[in-house]
Amino acid sequence: MINWNTTILFAADEVAKVAASSDGSPRVILLLTVFVLAIFIGFEIITKIPPTLHTPLMSGSNAISGITLVGAIIAAGSGDSHLSKILGCIAVILATMNVVGGFLVTHRMLGMFKRKD
């Protein structure tokens, strides 16, 4: 695990250098910082999740990756062009299916685990 972490950190560092040299934007560096730190948090938490819950973990984390919904909403609602709105609308459909279906099916599954407490 430590090897992975250092590798990721190293890679992120390299990417940050490239990003900084290409346009010198500090905003990108800030975003990269968040990205790298969140990956570390992810590794720390996920390694503690027992194998028994790995399927709900996948469906639940999957629902979380539906956060693209935020971007989809903005795309579907902004601008005057119908093209980008329609693309956004399809993205909203996909992301909402992902979010609603993902959280709901995870809830259904976890209910099966909980009953026996």
Next chain:
Amino acid sequence: MNAATQDLIYLVAAVLFIVGLKGLTHPRTAVRGNLFGALGMLLAAVTTLFVAGLSFVYIIVGVVIGAMIGVVLAVKIQMTAMPQLVALFNGFGGGASVLVAGAYLYLRLSRGETLTHADSIATAASGLIGAVTLSGSLVAFGKLQELNFVRDIRFPGQQVANLLLTLICLALGGLLVFYPDHANLIYWIMAFLGLALGILLVISIGGADMPVVIALLNSYSGLAAAATGFVLSNNVLIVSGSLVGASGLILTRIMCVAMNRSLGAVLFGTLAPSGSSASADEVYTNVKSTSADEAAMLLEVSSRVVIIPGYGMAVAQAQHAVRDLTNLLTKRGIEVEFGIHPVAGRMPGHMNVLLAEADIPYERLKEMDQINTTLETADVAIVLGANDVVNPVARTDPNSPIAGMPIIDVDKARTVIVIKRSLSPGFAKIPNPLFAADNALMLFGDGRQAIVDITKALQEG
């Protein structure tokens, strides 16, 4: 709502996702954890509606359609089909990333904004990872659903083709950065080639490797969301995306370790060459078959029984029958436990969900390492629809394709009852000497029917 307030609420949402995932570290707190995650998502989505100047028609249409389909899928799906559903959801996430990055690119260019290199890189990454995730997941879905038109396709030079296609996609991503004038066109060509790449990458991967593929695509869907976060300069996408990316990577690693295969070997479909493994006829000279009645008699006099389920249990929908047998044995004072191999089934934790569905308490489910230390004290081990994960060849024959793969040592139990339709090999396509071992009895038949028969025989006997 001003931008700072919005960002603060996004931060709260990100924290809720982290707390939610932390809840999944124990079955007791898991339901609450999932609800925290859902609450975070609701907060993030509602906050986004307050972005200045949005028109709501397309948003409402999208949310209503998406939510209806999502609810139907989540409520109707059978637990045995969970791998397909997760594959499908992975694909939806990837698809959303492609479309969002594409729509943004179009919006910004039509407004005459100039893109920084970082913006272009993020857009290209979001589109490419998203496209590969979308088509790869759909192929994985087709395979898991056993759709006829999705077959394992391998052709000579496939890896070269994949490599070339990857390089072309990356080159187009580079062009996007340096030729913003034609960015829209370049982006969509790249996205379509990305779709082709996703199909090619997954189409050659066999059924037993599906746990790895789904876990990896899970990771990709997260990375695609994170890349979209860079496009939008939005931290909540980046945080959630990297959490999911990390989660998928960890699961991928666990699955690879449990099969003793490298990720490369899975992705490029290479099994280690099977050297001098014995032929089926040699191995199966001394197979003893048994009946449900005899199995019931063996169970009756035992004090500890271990059940090892495999994908066959899911196919036969045998989990409820297993629960009835477990309850009957427990009532008679016989200890019943389950040994779960990490890659049993078609996705990580698949067996656990099926057994939980049948109301079998999770305390009875033991991980491979745990059950292996106690199998010697088991009077009877029942292998239900599992094959390669209990093949002792993994321990004994260094030339075998599964050499070194950690297995459940059922052969150490006093008696092993293998419930299986026939002596056909598992995914590794090698015979299993366990079936002919001195302490092993084969009970041929459908998994569910066999368990039902044993239970009936026990009740009558």
